Amino acid sequence: MNAVRLTPPTGPVRATIPLASSKSESNRALIIDALTGFQCDLQNLSTARDTQTMIRLLKSDDAVADVLDAGTTMRFLTAYFAATGQKKIMTGTPRMCERPIGILVDALRTLGADITYLKKEGYPPLQINGFSPAENNRLQIRGDVSSQYISALVMIAPTLPNGLTLELTGAIGSRPYIEMTLEQMTYFGADVQADWAKNIITVGPKPYIPKPYAIESDWSGASYWYSVAALADDQTTELELLGLKAKSLQGDSAIVDIMRALGVESTFTDSGVKLTKCAPESSLEWDFTNCPDLAQTVAVCAAMKGIPLILTGIESLKIKETDRIAALQTELQKVGAELVEIETNARYIVRQFSIGPESTATIATYDDHRMAMAFAPVAMQQEIVIEEPGVVAKSYPSFWDDMARVLTVETVA
Ligand SMILES: O=C(O)C1=C[C@@H](OP(=O)(O)O)[C@@H](O)[C@H](O)C1
Ligand SMILES: C=C(OP(=O)(O)O)C(=O)O
Secondary structure: OOEEEEEOOOOOOEEEEOOOEOHHHHHHHHHHHHHOOOOOOEEOOOOOHHHHHHHHHHHOOOOEEEOOOOHHHHHHHHHHHHHOOOOEEEEOOOOHHHOOOHHHHHHHHHHOEEEEEOOOOOOOOEEEEEEOOOOOOEEEEEOOOOHHHHHHHHHHHHHOOOOEEEEEEOOOOOHHHHHHHHHHHHHOOOOEEEEOOOOEEEEOOOOOOOOOEEOOEOHHHHHHHHHHHHHOOOOOOEEEEEOOOOOOOOHHHHHHHHHHHOOEEEEEOOOEEEEEEOOOOOOEEEEOOOOHHHHHHHHHHHHHHOOOEEEEOOHHHHHOOOOHHHHHHHHHHOOOEEEEEEEOOOEEEEEEOOOOOOOOEEEOOOOOHHHHHHHHHHHHOOOEEEEOHHHHHHOOOOHHHHHOOOOEEEEEO
């Protein structure tokens, strides 16, 4: 078994962390660029595997597009290949073939796509056979399963003969990701309107205009560094995270407010953000509806600090790279904490039940980059082993190199 052993720092915690750039922003920019005929100058594209896979598949003439475990790549490319009339088989890892896509496929069929499922109805693998644009340009779509379906649809909307009006139903999850899509589309000249009082998005049939675009660093990746700062004993801890902006398109910049409650102060500089320590609150309640990718970071951090945390809005975690709720429940036990459901599918609590492990905890990662990265900061307080560390490549390939700037990272067999 491949693993890394992380050992707590012995001196002051001071480092500058380059971070990876945002895979979410990158993958949207790449779809828009493709719809301009690859004429945009995209700068600082992410090294994340999800983005590198998107780049590779956009250039490939192969009949099969294997997205591996990249959700945005699967959803955005399904809409893109359909709208551009490309015949493709869309597939991915076994877990990707358990992640639902029926809501997007139904919407694309209404818009004129011919798509068939190759195994299970509603799930990849699927085959895109062609596209004959329908007259109808008004759709209802559920907003409570994955925002990626909505982002995928609105990004192709400028190419549809009559544009698109989407009426979102149900409680909308991950809305900042939809807003990110709309902002990027607007930047590239699309005609976009969102009425969030009625949950209606309208996109006119106005083509994108090619332009240069620079991707920001990844706030989801930054969250692990906030946890490192929160868990550092050294009160003089200072970490600088490069390439982040106070006014970000990324909803995961909410980590600034969450981590203030867990004892980290943020100061924006010309090059990014500086993290220092401040006094934490004695408990915290947070709704993760708008920032589901932060839930694991915050759960592990609060558990280690002994700060009881109530989490709401985490239902979507069950359909991500793994069932993240189940994975957290098992792995938190190993560091003396528990995640308990206190209201069915709605409210959860994380609390510590013992301080310090009897022996080094070995954390399983379930093919989920965020399990590995969320538990890594535990090493600020106690030695920990993380299994299958290569999983971080999905969003943050240089994570362990960056970690080695603050603590000891050793590969173990
Ligand atoms: O659009 C995006 O870039 C993403 C949207 C979110 O997914 P859901 O909308 O499925 O919650 C998020 O979890 C994912 O990491 C990236
Ligand atoms: C859920 C994630 O990604 P995706 O849905 O794009 O696979 C993630 O990066 O945490």
